[in-house]
Structure formats: C-alpha cells, structure tokens
Amino acid sequence: MSAENSSQQLVDHLFRHQAGRMIAVLTRIFGIHNLELVEDTVQETFLKALQVWKFQPIPDNPSGWLMQVARNRTIDLIRRQQKMSDISEELRLRLQTGTEDAIQQFFLDTEIADSQLRMIFTCCHPALNTEDQVALTLKTVSGLSAAEIAKALVSNDATIQKRLYRAKEYIKEHSIRFEIPVGQELHHRLESVYTVLYLLFNEGYNSSKADELIRYDLCSEAMRLCKLLTEHPVGNTPSTYALLSLMCFQASRFDSRIGDDNSIILLEHQDRRLWNQDLIRWGYYYLNRSSTGDHLSIYHIESAIAAEHCLARDFASTNWKHMLKLYDCLLEYKPIPIVMLNRAIILAQLGLVEEAIGIIRELPGIAYLLKHHYIYNAVLGDLYSKAGNITEARGLLENAYELTPSLAEKKLLRGRIERLPH
C-alpha cells in the first residue's frame, strides 16, 4: 500500500449520502414494501466497505465502488428468487442476462436521481403526518440512523423508532406507490415536500437545544435535498428556487448568530462581516431564478424578507418601509400570530411602538400565547421598555425567562432585564 493512497480522504458524509442513493435505487428494484430488505442490503454494503477499506487503499471512485457492491448484491438476491428448475440451461442464462441488463439500467445516474426524487415524494405522502414525514425523510433519503434523527430533532431513540415503524407499516398496508405523482397531485405533493424541507431547515436553524454540529448538518441536508429538487425537471419550479434562496440567505448568518460563550446574538447586534457572502450571492442567484411564472409562494416572500436583511449595511439602515410591505404580503398567505408578531416588530422599528404594542395585545389567543411561549413575552417586554413602561417590561421579560427552555435565550433575557433602568 502506498502512503499516497492511504492518506486519501473520503468526501464529507459520503457514506450518508450514498446510503440515500442506494436506498432509493434498491427500493425502485425491490419495491417500497421491501424497505426493510433494502436497508439491510445497504447496511451489508457498508460492512463490506468497512472491512476491506480499513486494510486496503480506498478505490479511486469510492461511491462507484459502493454502488457496484450494492448492485452485485442485488443481482444475487434477484437470482436467488428466480431459481427455477423446470427450464433449460439456455433459457435460464438468457433470463439472467436480461435481468442483469434491466438492473443495470436502474444504476444509471439519471435513474438514481429519479429514484431519489420518488423517495422524497413517497416520504412526504400526505397520508403520513408531518412528524413521520420528517423522520422518514431523514432515515431513507438522508441516511441518518434513528439515534442520529433523535439527536437532531431533540427526541429519543424509541420515539423515532416508533415513528419510522408506523410510517413504514402505513406505506406497506396502503400499498403507497413509489412514484412521482402527476398533474394536480404533483402540485400538492411538492407543497408537502417544501413543508418538510422548510421544517428540516428551521429545526436546524432555530432549535436551541440540539448541539451545533447536528444542527448544521440538518440545515445543509435540507439545502442539499432542495438543490436535488431543482436538478430534476419535476422539482425545477420557481417555488423550489425561492425556498432554496431563502435557505441560502438564512444559512449565510449561521455562524454569526452564536457568540463564543454560546450566547445568542440578535440580528441587530450581529457582525455583518461574518455573514457568508458566497451564500448570499447564491441566495440572490436562486431568488432570480425563482422570479418566473405567476405563482407567488410564501417562500418567495420570506426569501425577499431575508434578502432585505442581507442588503442592509447595518441593522439601522434596513429598509423598514419595504420590509413592512413584504410582511403585509406574507400576512395574506400566513395569517398566523408569529407573522403578526414579526410585523409588529417592523412597525416599532418605524417608530410606531404604541401601535405595535396594541397589535400584539390584540393578537388572537394572546392570553394563551403569553402563558406558553416565551417569544411573545420577550418581544412585548422589549417594546414596553422602548415605550418607557419599565414595570410592564420587567414583568414580561421575567416571564420570558421562565418560559424558554434554552440556556442561551435565558442568558440573553437576563442581560436585558439587568439593563432595564431602575
């Protein structure tokens, strides 16, 4: 073995991503009802790689090697099922060649992409609830183990196992087809795919409980799958580009949101020089690509909002007037309290603090929201402090402090409470 070969590095997450590709191809061959067999076969492929590669130089094309092992194993399995004794040797050989050719087709790059898309669409089948869709996508498309999913979603192993089991059983029992839907159904299915990817990304971006590394993985996985969508004619839509651009803009701020001491840095105080300019450029690029057709998705609006932040040199010079228009627009699509809350923050930035407080006070179900969600307390507390009502501000910020499970948030809130004038 030469030193050159052994120092060869594998691409980051090669195994994980290959797992997703292999699972997709093998599912196409064995059927979605055989998902268990498929997962076992993929597992065996990695075992083989593990055994051989530890001792020998890695092949020049590791992903190709893995696919080759999976393919040979598939041919083996199929052959075993095809054993018939009542035919001539000649026919048997011909059938065999036919089978191998057919299987070979599934391993072509374009077919792999197609299979992966089928897998994403199947995982996001509307009959499954969103939590199960997310878990199943991470397992079968992204190649995460149940334990890794549990870590990423801040859940536990048993719960995730149960979800995965339930989802797989459902797919089997209802003979859900492993295919890309067409027509109106495709439109609906794409919507649930977007929802799942958006959730994945936000889970990684916002969850303050999971550790930094796995959160980063979740975000980049959501982006990778979104990119995969854009590369296929079926997923190559303005909304997909809008969602991808939104993710790029958000991800550009990933590193500047957390301080050295693990505290949260608000947008207002972030060092904008730390924002990843490459990602911002990609964000604009995809946002441009998304501006075709006549369908405006929530992702278009949210991406435009994120872009607006990236455009501003600093927090103070943000174009709040334009921002308000975007939020008005978003509110039409998503008339939910959190959007109304964010719109109120914009109003406060425009100097309309009292009006903002009034709007939040009038939010539907505000009593419940204040009782259970720290964010409403935190925002309202800040606005009261701006308006000079320190007593009210202190009470609300204290509530927020009690309600948030996140240590980083607690730290941030404590600082704000201490800075209130006495």
Next chain:
Amino acid sequence: MKDFMFVFRGPTPEDLKMSPEESQASMEKWFGWINQLQQKGRYKGGDPLMPGGKTIQGKKPVVTDGPFAEGKELVGGYFILSAESLEEATELAMGFPDFEIQGSVEIREIMKIPMHP
C-alpha cells in the same frame, strides 16, 4: 529492526450496528492511523479476515463451524510492522482506533528463523 504482528480483536461491525456516518468516521480513523504508521516507515502490510470459518480441535479432531471466540474476542484482521523493540511496537499500537468500541490489539514479535542454524 524486528517484525511484529498486531492481531486485532473486537466486535464485528455487524454487531455494532453503525450508521453510515459512524461507519465512515470509524474508517477515517483507521486511514489516519495507517497513514501515520506508513509515514514512520513502520507499516509492512495487513489483511482483514472473512467472518466465519472453521475450527478443528480435540484428540479426535472435530470440525465445527465458525471461530469459537465470541463477540469481542473475534480476530478481525492483522498488521505486520517493523519496530526497534516490543516497547516501540506497543507504542505504535496505542493508535489503534477501536479501543472505544471494545476492540483490543495483541502485539507479538515475529520470530526470525535463522537460515543457517
């Protein structure tokens, strides 16, 4: 210089049920270790062993399937290395990546049989 054999024992990857990500991480640790041994000019070769096999034993030899050893006692592979001394070989074996997962290394000097006794 003397030659040494490292005999690796430990649970099979099958028993460990590693995720793709963990498998890759484990492998990269091995690459790192082998690379280090090569740079020092100590590594001479090595092979993994196939799982399974036969064992023969007894005065009236009986053949049984599979190695007798169970779980973490199973020999998974070996390296041949050169080192100045058993001490140096032991030091080199400290880099073995699988201690964390119940693996072990046996370090043995390979006896050089003189051509002309």
